[in-house]
Amino acid sequence: MSSQNIEITLPDGSVRSYPSGVTGMQIALDISEGLARNVLAAKVNDEVWDADLPILSDSRVALLTWKDQEGKSTFWHSSAHLLAEALESLYPGIQLGIGPAINSGFYYDVDFGDLELSADELPKIEARMVELAREKNTYQRTDVSKQDAIAYFKEKKDKYKLELIEDLDDGTISFYKQGQFTDLCRGPHIPHTGFIKAVKLLNVAGAYWRGNENNQQLTRIYGVSFPKQKELLEHLALLEEARKRDHRKLGKELELFAFSEKVGMGLPLWLPKGTRLRERLEEFLRKAQVKAGYEPVITPHIGGKNLYVTSGHYEKYGKDSFQPISTPHEGEEFLLKPMNCPHHCEIYKVRPRSYKELPLRLAEFGTVYRYEQHGELHGLTRVRGFTVDDAHIFCRPDQVKEEFLKVIDLTLFVLKALNFEKFVAQLSFRDPEDHEKYIGEDAVWERAEREIAEAAAEKKLETVTEYGEAAFYGPKLDFLVKDALGRTWQLGTIQVDYNLPERFELEYIGSDNQKHRPVMIHRAPFGSMERFIAVLIEHCGGNFPLWLSPEQFAILPISEKYHAYAETLYKAFVEKGFTGSVDHRDEKIGRKIRDAEVNKIPFMLIVGEKEEQAQLVSVRKHGTGDLGQMKWAEFIEMMQKEIEVELKYN
RNA sequence: GCCGACGUAGCUCAGAGGUAGAGCGCUUCCUUGGUAAGGAAGAGGUCACGGGUUCAAAUCCCGUCGUUGGCUCCA
The missing domain is CATH 3.40.50.800 (Anticodon-binding domain)
Incomplete structure (x- = not known):
């Protein structure tokens, strides 16, 4: 025990002095008993720790409760352990995969052997979890050697855990134990199971060990848990409301769209009312785009294969796309267009361009067809044929920021008009570790990323930055929109592209009478009409604003x-x-x-x-x-x- | 694509080896009614499709198609 004092900086900036070895829980107790009762974990220098781990040196400490996302995650992760404990007690001999917290709840992957778990048994498991939670067992951390860890799970005959341990380094392995249950786990966990007052197991699904379809399929049990019964009830009410608003259900009831086996999966048929709604949205954006200096264009639904060889799409996506269609006699090959941009590049190229006519903004509600795997299809949100409210802005490098600002304005206008009040703009930048994945010069990227960030800041957007989320051809600004039920959807996007101008050898004559390469900006405020309307339907629960209502x-x-x-x-x-x-x-x-x-x-x-x-x-x-x-x-x-x-x- | 579940009337669903059911909707008739379901009659089904088992299949088995819940958010 060190007698040395350390300085703890709290989130409000205040600094307190404690003996070295103080725990998050002790700090909480020192602040207030009420806080201590609610502390789930401690964030020490940006790392989430158990609340009872000793802090040995000067640190920034935040005490995490249910109000913090990281507090919730810890809570749910601990709930996953509780689920595993309950399962082990009810079904001895099962083998456990992984059991992490997810966005809204947790799951555990379990190998039940020959046993078939049906959804009817979930209430029984829930009851067992609640029973175990009442024991208020602490989550005890032990650091173990790799050898001991292997020995433990060999004894337990758990091949999945053994496989996980294989990949871990000796000296970094820890176990957590609560009640009779011990799990390989990095942590952190909540102080004890008693915090978990309400549990609901939501569904059972198959999932492959490590997500690889060649591996053993495990039974995944999804659940969610809360520190208060009331919160569980609210959560369930929200899920119920989401079911009621499901765009697939409302789309059918309100006769907006339909699918036909004969037409093909993932190919929506727009019924008269849905068409009216969609055309109103399109008209709305068309008008706004005319004001913003866009010029409408129309391009065909297919394009010569060579067009996509040039654009690079054929090489990258050719195998996983609808296969080329060919003319009966000559055997010329055409592809259903998966993107509108190559066509727009060709429009740019109809004649030489002067710097004076840039930016050139070409807009089209362009229908594209992409092969999506059977299992990926979902209502209108994942389809095989959809219409992008596409536009490509061809501009000079020095115009990128200005254009970005304008596109942000247009996107905000769209979101506000449709009552999407909550959103964050995600700055999707290059992976700083690996510049090889991306095309284009470093200096150009740096400038573009800086300008996107500046543009977002100038528009006072709430932003998050994600490194490694950029497209290979340029950085993006994606709009993550929250709907009325608090769910996040990625809708509009703005992307800078250095690739296509290069591949299509796009040029303009500058004021210096020299040839220069323009920059392309792809943008779609709605994203796609199908996806946007799906989200809109769920956002307003089918109660469209008057101007959009198909039957007013x-x-x-x-x-x-x-x-x-x-x-x-x-x-x-x-x-x-x-x-x-x-x-x-x-x-x-x-x-x-x-x-x-x-x-x-x-x-x-x-x-x-x-x-x-x-x-x-x-x-x-x-x-x-x-x-x-x-x-x-x-x-x-x-x-x-x-x-x-x-x-x-x- | 892979695994599970599901596919019965236009819609929502019941039926689980012995010749197909309900409610809503639809059609016709009665009713001409003032702010969330008036009454009666009727039409409507190769039980997704294709094979198999069986005296007999919507029902059991296999395959196909479609829908749907999932398929690392890494111990």
């Missing part, structure tokens, strides 16, 4: 007698550019209202004798209820005003 109004006559009046109204609304319908069915008004509500139609107009006589409409708003009567012209104004407000950024 439904006129509901009280009875047949008022059909003529309903028709007059219908014509007037359509005249003003709104879409909707008249419910001619021989049903009572309650029924018509119910069906319109179920179909999430923003405005219902009930018309009967009173309305017809005074040229009124009774307005009912979806999800809100009766708004009372008004002149039908006033109603049109009301809709127009609502759309104006929705598009206030326009």
